[in-house]
Amino acid sequence: MTRIPGKEHAAVRIGIDVGGTHTDAVLLDQDMNVVAGIKTATTADVTGGVVTALSTLLEGSRLDRGRISAVMIGTTHFTNALVTRRRLARTGVVRLALPATAALPPTSAWPAELVDAVRPVVRLCHGGHEFDGRPISPLDPDELKRVAADLAAHDITTVAISSVFSPVTAEAELAAAGILRAELPHLRVSLSHQIGRIRMLERENATVVNACLLDLADEIVDAFAAALAAVGVRAPLFLSQNDGTLMDAEYTRSYPVRTFASGPTNSMRGAAFLAGLADAAVVDIGGTTTDVGVLTGGYPRQAGTDVDIAGVRTNFRMPDVVSVGLGGGSRVTRRPELRIGPDSVGYQLTEQALVFGGRTLTATDLAVAAGLAEVGDRSLVRGLDRDLVRRGAAWMADRVAGLVDQMRLSAEPLPVVIVGGGAILMPAELPGVPEVRIPGHHGVANAIGAAIGQIGGEVDRLFLIGSQLTRDDVLDQARAEATDLAVSAGAVPSSVEIVHVDEIHVNYLPGNAVRVIVRAVGDLDLGRARTPEEDPQWATT
Amino acid sequence: MGYDLTPQGLHDLAEGAAVLGTGGGGDPYIGRLLVEREMAAGRRVRVIGADELPGDALVLPSSMMGAPTVFVEKLPSGGGNVAAFRALEEHLGRRAHAVMPTECGGLNSMIPLMLGAQLGLPVVDADGMGRAFPELQMQTFGVLGVSGSPMAIASDHGDVCVITAGDNKRMEQLARALTIQMGGASYISDYPMDTAEVRRTSVRGTLSLCRDIGRTLREARAAHADPFDALSVMLAGTIYSLGVVLFRGKVVDVERRTVDGFARGRARLQAADDPGDVLEITFQNEHLVARRDGRVLAIVPDLICTLATETGAPVPTESLAYGQRLTVFAISTPPIMRTPDALACFGPAGFGLTDPYVPLENLLPGSLAKTPAP
Numbered sequence: 001m002t003r004i005p006g007k008e009h010a011a012v013r014i015g016i017d018v019g020g021t022h023t024d025a026v027l028l029d030q031d032m033n034v035v036a037g038i039k040t041a042t043t044a045d046v047t048g049g050v051v052t053a054l055s056t057l058l059e060g061s062r063l064d065r066g067r068i069s070a071v072m073i074g075t076t077h078f079t080n081a082l083v084t085r086r087r088l089a090r091t092g093v094v095r096l097a098l099p100a101t102a103a104l105p106p107t108s109a110w111p112a113e114l115v116d117a118v119r120p121v122v123r124l125c126h127g128g129h130e131f132d133g134r135p136i137s138p139l140d141p142d143e144l145k146r147v148a149a150d151l152a153a154h155d156i157t158t159v160a161i162s163s164v165f166s167p168v169t170a171e172a173e174l175a176a177a178g179i180l181r182a183e184l185p186h187l188r189v190s191l192s193h194q195i196g197r198i199r200m201l202e203r204e205n206a207t208v209v210n211a212c213l214l215d216l217a218d219e220i221v222d223a224f225a226a227a228l229a230a231v232g233v234r235a236p237l238f239l240s241q242n243d244g245t246l247m248d249a250e251y252t253r254s255y256p257v258r259t260f261a262s263g264p265t266n267s268m269r270g271a272a273f274l275a276g277l278a279d280a281a282v283v284d285i286g287g288t289t290t291d292v293g294v295l296t297g298g299y300p301r302q303a304g305t306d307v308d309i310a311g312v313r314t315n316f317r318m319p320d321v322v323s324v325g326l327g328g329g330s331r332v333t334r335r336p337e338l339r340i341g342p343d344s345v346g347y348q349l350t351e352q353a354l355v356f357g358g359r360t361l362t363a364t365d366l367a368v369a370a371g372l373a374e375v376g377d378r379s380l381v382r383g384l385d386r387d388l389v390r391r392g393a394a395w396m397a398d399r400v401a402g403l404v405d406q407m408r409l410s411a412e413p414l415p416v417v418i419v420g421g422g423a424i425l426m427p428a429e430l431p432g433v434p435e436v437r438i439p440g441h442h443g444v445a446n447a448i449g450a451a452i453g454q455i456g457g458e459v460d461r462l463f464l465i466g467s468q469l470t471r472d473d474v475l476d477q478a479r480a481e482a483t484d485l486a487v488s489a490g491a492v493p494s495s496v497e498i499v500h501v502d503e504i505h506v507n508y509l510p511g512n513a514v515r516v517i518v519r520a521v522g523d524l525d526l527g528r529a530r531t532p533e534e535d536p537q538w539a540t541t
Numbered sequence: 542m543g544y545d546l547t548p549q550g551l552h553d554l555a556e557g558a559a560v561l562g563t564g565g566g567g568d569p570y571i572g573r574l575l576v577e578r579e580m581a582a583g584r585r586v587r588v589i590g591a592d593e594l595p596g597d598a599l600v601l602p603s604s605m606m607g608a609p610t611v612f613v614e615k616l617p618s619g620g621g622n623v624a625a626f627r628a629l630e631e632h633l634g635r636r637a638h639a640v641m642p643t644e645c646g647g648l649n650s651m652i653p654l655m656l657g658a659q660l661g662l663p664v665v666d667a668d669g670m671g672r673a674f675p676e677l678q679m680q681t682f683g684v685l686g687v688s689g690s691p692m693a694i695a696s697d698h699g700d701v702c703v704i705t706a707g708d709n710k711r712m713e714q715l716a717r718a719l720t721i722q723m724g725g726a727s728y729i730s731d732y733p734m735d736t737a738e739v740r741r742t743s744v745r746g747t748l749s750l751c752r753d754i755g756r757t758l759r760e761a762r763a764a765h766a767d768p769f770d771a772l773s774v775m776l777a778g779t780i781y782s783l784g785v786v787l788f789r790g791k792v793v794d795v796e797r798r799t800v801d802g803f804a805r806g807r808a809r810l811q812a813a814d815d816p817g818d819v820l821e822i823t824f825q826n827e828h829l830v831a832r833r834d835g836r837v838l839a840i841v842p843d844l845i846c847t848l849a850t851e852t853g854a855p856v857p858t859e860s861l862a863y864g865q866r867l868t869v870f871a872i873s874t875p876p877i878m879r880t881p882d883a884l885a886c887f888g889p890a891g892f893g894l895t896d897p898y899v900p901l902e903n904l905l906p907g908s909l910a911k912t913p914a915p
Contacts, residue, residue: 100697100724103619103655109574130724131611136698164615199613201571294864301864320864405813406866408791503797515610 011069011526014233015451016053017266017444018042018075021287021347024447025053027061032452034274036061037444046077046220050227058231065232069526074240074266074450077220078213078256082310085117088212092151092159093120094144094180095204096127096172100136100164106204111311118212121154123147127172128164131462131513136164139172141179148183157184160211162192162204168462188214195257197460198515202315209312210257217256221249238453238524242316244269244299245456245521248490260309261318266449267419268293268300268319273452274439275417281404284445285422287329288344292403293321294414299499322403326396328422329353330363338391340366340399354380363425366392373424393427401430419445456499456521457485463514474516475501482520491522543589543663546654546752551576551586553755556855558650560754561747561872563844564858565827566647566673567609571616576651579658586654587663588748589639594736598638600665601629601733603656604649606677606694606716607726612648617697621728622656624695629730632691632703641665641739643680643732645747646673646827652728654748664748669732670887671744671878672844675826677716678709679887681877682732685742692716692731696723744877750779758853768853769870780875783902787831787838788820788869789813789850795861808847808861810869820869822847824858829892831869840894842879842887843901844872873901 010030017024019042026037038056043049050073058065081087093106106122107115125143128136151159159180163172170193177189190211196203224237238246240262247258264284271282278298284291294301300319307318325342329349333339340363345352352358354365355376361384367373369381370393400418408414415435418426419442430436441448459482463474479498486496500519546554555569562569576586594600603622605612630637640653640660645668657664669680683689689709694716695701702719706712712731720727734742753775761771769786776784790810797806805825812818820838823830828845831838839845847856850866877883879900885891888898 097615099618099620099699101616101618103575104571104578104616108578128615130615131608132725134724136615136724198610200616201574201613407864513608 010067012063012067013069013451014054014057014071014235015447015449016050016071016073017263017446017450018049018073018077019263019446020076020080023049023053024444025057026441026444026447026451027057027063028448028451032273034441034448037441037447039443046223047227047230050224051230054227054231054233065234068233068235070235070238070524071228071233072238072240072246072450072453073224074262074446075220075259076263078216078259079261079309081213081216082209082312085114085310087216088118089158089215090119090121090154090156091208091211092147092154092156093122093204093208094147094159094161094176095122095124096139096161096163096176098124098126098137100128101200104201106162107208109201109313110205114310114312118208120208121150121156123150125176127176129166129169129172131165131168132464133165133169135172139175139179144176144179145183148180148187151180151187152184157186158188158190158211158214160190160192160204160207162200162207164200165198165462166191166193167198167203167460190214190254195255197315197517198462199315202313205312206257206314206316209309209314210255213256214253217253220256221253225249240266240450240453242318243456243519244449244453246453246524251489260316261307263446264291264293264319264321265300266446266453267291268295268449269298269452270445270447270449271295271417271419271439271442272298273448274419274441274445275415275437277415277417277437280415280417281407283400283404283416283418283426284420285400285418285425286327286420287349287422288325288327288346289323290326290400290403290422291321291323292400292407293319294407297499320407322407324399324403326363326399328362328364328425332361332363332366332392334388338388338395340392340396363392363396363422366396367425372427375424396425397427397430400426401432404430405432418442453524454521455486455489455491455524456519457482457487457489457491458517458519459485460517461515463516465514471514474514475503475518478516478518479520482518486520486522490525492525493522496520496522543587543593546586546588548577548580550752551580551654553759554650554748554752555755556758557751557754557756558645558647559855559857560758560846560848561645561671561751561844562647562673562855562857563827563846564824564856564861565675566644566649567605567612568857569648569651571613572648572651572655575617575619575655576658579655584658584661586658588666589663591665591667591736591740591743591745594639594665594739596736598736599633599635599733600639600641600736600739601626601637601730602641602643602669603653603728603730604643605652605726606729607720607723609648611725615697615724615726617728619655619659620699621695621697622652623659624699624701625693625728625730626656626660628693628695628701628703629691629733632693633733637662639663639665641743642668642748643682644668644670644673645744645751646670649673650748650751665739665743666748667739667743667745668747669743671747671874672842673827674887677713677731679891680709680732681744681883682734682738682742683709684880684883684886687732687734687738687742689713689731691733692729694719694723694727694729696727698723744875746780750781753779762852769848769868772853772870776872781872782875783873785871785901785905786868787845787871788833790818790820790867792861792863792865792867793819795863804858808858810867822869825892826858828858830889830894830896831871837896837899838904839871839901840889840896840898841892842874842883844874846870846872871901
């Protein structure tokens with residue numbers, strides 16, 4: 001792609017958020033100003049929905065499509081596939097560990113319905129390592145060749161491979177993948193050390209989920225690429241990951257599970273960007289729920305606990321978010337005491353709410369009656385009891401202020417950024433909050449979060465600190481590795497920063513075993529980004 | 542009276558065991574899955590009281606030794622615990638009548654339940670720690686004169702060793718060295734006892750106590766009741782007698798370092814309404830002492846539990862993180878854990894703390910007069 005200096009030719013980027021109900025799209029110029037933002041309905045046909053969003057966004061802009069330097073998409077497709085147990089490929093699961101781990105085979109703690117949907121073919125094999133890198137037992141090539149024959153007999157084309165302590169040494173997983181691929185050249189393989197961190201079951205679970213989604217990933221990526229092609233956009237395509245960074249479309253074909261929980265992360269990062277704040281509480285009010293999270297240094301604070309997705313325990317990092325049932329469609333209950341939510345009219349707001357001529361008193365009606373918002377026909381709520389309106393508006397503000405207070409780290413007050421379609425429910429000030437911002441384009445914060453995504457790299461390994469390797473050596477090594485990973489994933493080297501360092505001391509091991517987690521992020525190198533012509537695999541279906 | 546553990550009872554027991562882990566002891570999650578699989582295969586987990594043992598029975602404890610971090614990665618084969626148990630039987634030339642926990646807090650509450658199901662043996666409702674502790678000699682069994690060895694230790698690889706040590710501390714050191722060679726986690730049977738010794742030296746009813754704590758938390762959640770009030774009421778009827786909220790706040794600082802294979806450090810919590818009001822917890826794997834403005838509020842072996850304020854769910858030391866909203870809940874230990882010999886072994890002095898042991902009930906605000914002058 002050639003770029004000519006000058007504003008009229010300057011590169012722009014597009015961010016898209018494909019949610020369950022709405023698909024939003026935004027256009028950002030070279031200086032990261034929001035030029036346009038739109039909302040459309042999500043469609044069952046993946047390509048069609050994105051085509052509609054892109055056409056609507058670009059309509060009338062007379063923008064030279066060649067100026068679009070990248071398209072970033074955040075999507076819930078993969079999470080939804082797991083939750084609804086649809087479109088999951090039958091998968092082989094190979095664990096390299098014998099004689100260890102036999103008491104808890106792979107997927108044994110999964111919900112029965114999900115096991116029925118995936119019908120995994122599970123094989124426990126020899127291999128794996130101890131915490132210090134000694135082998136548990138050597139790989140048995142014949143054993144793995146028999147597994148390959150089993151997979152072929154079941155017409156299985158994807159496999160998840162996990163090996164004990166593969167985050168310490170990936171040798172066994174790589175060797176086993178080589179043996180299986182030699183037998184089955186078209187086999188698609190997910191390796192656990194590339195998916196998760198220490199804790200066998202959680203890492204293995206995420207790897208199996210990833211493998212089940214590989215076929216769907218091809219389909220979705222192809223559909224997105226086709227949508228871009230249909231509207232004449234030939235820029236490279238990226239997808240949002242759970243930590244707010246981006247992966248390119250090709251990478252998504254191998255790691256679809258990394259899109260999980262990208263929605264809340266994008267919403268928070270988009271909010272921070274719109275408000276120009278790096279440290280703030282973010283309140284995202286939708287039609288049914290309100291999510292509150294905290295941004296530190298521009299990234300969401302992450303939850304310390306394990307995350308169950310569709311009943312499967314994984315050790316992904318997810319943003320620490322509290323969620324309550326309060327949104328624009330929340331029903332108002334007057335007796336025995338005033339309550340708003342948790343039940344909601346949801347997407348039927350525009351039919352059921354009073355201001356739209358419906359018969360249900362909703363949170364939106366209270367906001368309109370209180371003069372907070374101008375939605376629908378205000379005259380339809382003129383008859384509402386003034387005291388009810390006043391108390392209802394205060395109830396909602398108090399509820400949100402209470403959640404913000406709950407999420408605060410210290411007694412120091414935190415500014416609040418409110419985004420989402422339900423932001424209209426909130427007044428200009430909240431009790432106990434120094435500053436409330438409801439930025440422009442707040443309704444499309446998710447898509448903006450996708451558009452501003454950076455590129456990251458993460459190291460998570462056990463290190464043994466001793467006389468040979470000091471703590472400083474270990475941290476330097478981990479920082480350098482994380483930086484290299486970020487650059488090889490597409491970050492501009494000079495922009496890479498270390499954003500997270502965590503050392504976890506491992507009890508009861510000799511020589512100070514330390515688990516080190518380092519995350520580096522940098523700006524996307526648009527010059528290096530692949531375009532369809534450069535990459536034949538990008539050919540659309 | 543003895544009972545068969547139900548799946549719900551097991552779930553409750555695991556959560557209660559995490560509470561009694563006082564921040565350490567390892568997450569019982571994997572252990573619970575192991576026992577669930579035994580139950581699903583139709584094997585039963587029979588829990589019996591120490592008073593139900595026949596007069597001349599041999600009882601062998603079972604536990605996991607080593608790093609919980611290894612255990613959650615290199616999952617068990619299911620053979621190591623059986624191998625250690627059988628090796629000790631063979632060494633003693635006798636068949637055991639029952640299995641027993643040494644440590645009811647944390648992961649080790651689950652290991653004897655699994656073994657009992659595997660072998661079809663009952664599990665005695667008692668243990669030697671009444672909570673979680675980091676070392677093998679920290680047991681009421683040893684404090685009251687039972688020798689920890691001969692003990693057997695096994696890996697997942699078929700290695701089995703029998704250790705006969707000079708004393709219980711040396712047994713700990715020898716077994717620790719073998720555990721490292723076995724990959725950082727091993728399965729042991731130690732403190733072989735007869736019925737009279739079990740009755741004389743154990744902390745009684747602790748498996749049922751774990752189950753009752755878990756059930757209390759579950760029921761309080763379901764009823765939207767305060768889980769801490771419910772715990773206090775429940776504990777009042779047990780040998781642990783007193784459970785009290787020490788502090789409610791947010792974690793504002795966590796400092797960890799590894800010393801001799803132990804996670805030592807401290808966590809600071811700040812009261813939500815008063816930033817100047819700070820509680821500090823010192824831990825060595827488990828929580829050892831809680832101080833507010835320099836004044837000791839609770840100290841080992843009394844239990845200092847960090848529980849999520851909203852749900853009462855236990856939060857282990859390794860998961861403590863900035864911003865967590867926690868309630869610090871203290872539980873008094875029964876008299877068998879507070880004798881001078883017991884305190885010398887696993888009281889403040891056993892952990893190198895210079896603060897004297899003062900029972901929790903004497904440290905409560907209303908009982909300041911009973912606190913000895915510093």
